[in-house]
Every structure is written in C-alpha cells, then in structure tokens.
Amino acid sequence: xxxxxxxxxxxxDQTCINIDNRMAVKPDVVADINDGLPFLAGSVDExxxxxxxxxxxxxxxxxxxxxxxxxxxxxxxxxHMTPSTDGRGAFQDPTHVSFWNINSWLYxxxxxxxxxxGVKAKFKIVxxxxxxxxxxxxxxHTKGLMKKA
Numbered sequence: 026x027x028x029x030x031x032x033x034x035x036x037x038d039q040t041c042i043n044i045d046n047r048m049a050v051k052p053d054v055v056a057d058i059n060d061g062l063p064f065l066a067g068s069v070d071e072x073x074x075x076x077x078x079x080x081x082x083x084x085x086x087x088x089x090x091x092x093x094x095x096x097x098x099x100x101x102x103x104x105h106m107t108p109s110t111d112g113r114g115a116f117q118d119p120t121h122v123s124f125w126n127i128n129s130w131l132y133x134x135x136x137x138x139x140x141x142x143g144v145k146a147k148f149k150i151v152x153x154x155x156x157x158x159x160x161x162x163x164x165x166h167t168k169g170l171m172k173k174a
Contacts, residue, residue, distance in 0.1 A: 026070045030056065032077035042074060058089045064096045071102040079121040086123050087144055090133055094146035097173040103148060105169050109155055112165030127167055129155060138146045147174040
C-alpha cells in the first residue's frame with residue numbers, strides 16, 4: 026500500500042512516503058507538487074495533505090488538486106486538513122497564499138461546479154466538516170476525507 030504525506034515538514038509519518046519541497050526537512054522525497062509528483066498515474070492508495078494546501082499559490086490550487094487526483098488509484102483516499110476562512114487561522118499565517126473552506130470542495134465534488142471551470146478532479150465526499158483546532162486563537166480547520174470517483 027502506498028501512502029503520501031504531502032508537505033511533511035518536520036511532521037513525518039512512518040506509514041507514508043514523506044514529501045516536501047525543502048531538502049532541509051529531510052523528507053523521503055523532495056518534490057514540488059507544482060512541478061508534478063514523481064509517481065505514475067493511478068499508483069497511490071492514499072494522499073494526506075495536512076496544513077499543506079494553503080501554501081499552494083492562488084491560480085495553482087486546481088492543478089495541485091488535479092495532481093493529487095492523477096496519482097490516486099480509483100477509490101484512492103484523499104485526506105486533507107486546511108485552515109478555514111471561517112476562523113482566523115487561514116489569515117494569521119503570512120505564508121498562507123490560498124484560502125479554503127467547506128464550499129471550496131464543491132469545485133472538486135459537484136459536477137455543476139466542476140464543469141463550470143473544467144475541473145478534471147472528481148472526488149466523492151466521505152466526510153467533510155469544520156473542527157476547532159485552537160479555541161483561544163479561534164482557529165478552525167476544514168477537514169475532509171474523500172475518495173477518487
């Protein structure tokens with residue numbers, strides 16, 4: 026079973042291939058999703074993107090999600106957790122360059138929205154919701170579990 030941990034930073038997961046674009050964090054694979062992942066289409070069982078997608082520049086978010094979709098096997102699992110615009114976490118970190126919430130996922134799961142912009146990635150929602158991850162700082166994350174349709 027192959028599992029990818031995108032943007033691992035210093036949070037490596039021993040059950041995954043840890044990927045980051047920074048050699049300094051010593052990932053298993055150095056790669057930038059904007060340049061493509063070094064895996065064959067349909068070859069990965071699971072992709073994890075924890076506090077990762079908000080670092081993808083606006084204008085490159087659709088291609089990044091489509092790259093995740095490309096490497097996943099049919100019914101492959103995509104688990105993501107991203108600071109939601111419904112809390113402060115999305116905006117407080119100056120390294121965040123794209124912004125997400127529950128509605129963002131309509132463009133990857135709902136055919137009407139997908140077809141509007143020609144989005145190729147098509148996921149089925151297993152679970153999607155907001156969770157407060159730091160009450161004192163009012164940080165909310167959008168957490169999703171999806172399968173490649």
